[in-house]
């Protein structure tokens with residue numbers, strides 16, 4: 020799929036992928052029009068600070084913006100805000116907008132991200148929050164000063180980051196997690212232990228193997244009932260139970276969707292002239308062979324850059340070791356690769372390090388807490404396909 024430099028590139032979704040792709044396209048010499056279509060009222064902004072510095076009050080909403088007014092002019096990009104895409108006609112090469120308008124494209128990049136998963140047991144009630152957008156973060160930041168007791172449903176990264184910010188403000192925090200260990204779906208049970216310790220040391224109560232069966236409250240949330248019959252009072256409830264890819268608008272277009280838009284290692288979808296990247300997309304990683312939705316900042320950035328390369332006629336593939344970080348209290352949790360079935364933990368002077376093996380004698384992932392140097396080394400070892408015994412030697416020497 021090679022594209023003329025003057026082609027009209029339409030990006031649906033105005034987040035990290037849209038901002039990165041625009042910059043990369045211009046850097047690589049794309050001269051044609053670029054249009055970003057977003058359902059939000061905001062220019063593209065960065066989401067990681069929303070559950071950390073924006074809640075702590077150390078970063079303002081303005082500082083999260085990825086494209087400033089001057090950038091929009093320099094990059095010569097048309098931003099169409101509050102314009103949800105409602106459909107795609109790949110034959111006419113048109114995006115259908117919710118207001119009935121149509122937007123033609125030469126190349127389309129699907130970058131609609133994901134949204135916070137809702138639980139059927141949780142009603143819309145004042146004091147109940149999800150966290151995905153700047154508006155969500157602003158609402159939580161405004162509520163926090165009046166909060167004495169926070170309950171977090173789901174011990175995922177976003178919930179744990181909010182728990183840490185709240186605990187730093189002396190709020191009583193309980194995290195309720197259905198699984199036996201936090202993050203076990205992503206990182207396995209060993210890593211979950213590391214996370215429990217981090218939070219329990221700071222006075223957070225982590226209730227694993229527990230499920231919220233009812234949320235109580237009339238005018239506002241009053242608390243939650245657990246499956247064991249216990250009632251936990253709360254004046255703020257944060258629901259952090261994962262994210263769902265925003266693919267509904269593509270239904271009927273014929274594009275292949277399977278827990279995200281299915282892509283190869285260059286972001287190509289099943290439709291000609293249509294790419295996808297970021298949280299909405301399920302890419303193949305050429306290094307690891309995994310075919311998964313990454314839902315990570317670094318992966319979204321790298322995928323946007325690979326798509327820009329493909330659109331401008333390059334041949335790059337996504338072949339880096341997937342990576343993410345999470346800031347909780349004064350510690351940085353970092354993870355690269357995948358959580359294999361075998362794991363080994365060592366508590367170094369700087370903090371715990373967990374190695375993951377594939378059970379077939381190869382290192383496939385590394386988790387560190389407060390040790391960016393070890394993570395960087397570990398990422399190189401994973402990329403090199405290091406044998407498990409050598410990885411164990413490296414761990415012993417840390």
Ligand SMILES: Cc1cc2nc3c(=O)[nH]c(=O)nc-3n(C[C@H](O)[C@H](O)[C@H](O)COP(=O)(O)OP(=O)(O)OC[C@H]3O[C@@H](n4cnc5c(N)ncnc54)[C@H](O)[C@@H]3O)c2cc1C
Pocket residue numbers: 031032033034035036037056057058059065066067068069070102103104105130131132133150151152177265268296297298299314315316317319342343344345346
């Ligand atoms: C609170 C929070 C904290 C995070 N912290 C970290 C972290 O510490 N480390 C890490 O690695 N990752 C983190 N992430 C993940 C990271 O931010 C995402 O992976 C990244 O934002 C993905 O970028 P994206 O462009 O694919 O999607 P997004 O940034 O979500 O952008 C998608 C955009 O598309 C819009 N959209 C949706 N549907 C439509 C439609 N039909 N029409 C038009 N527009 C539409 C959305 O409103 C949104 O503006 C965090 C995410 C959140 C929410």
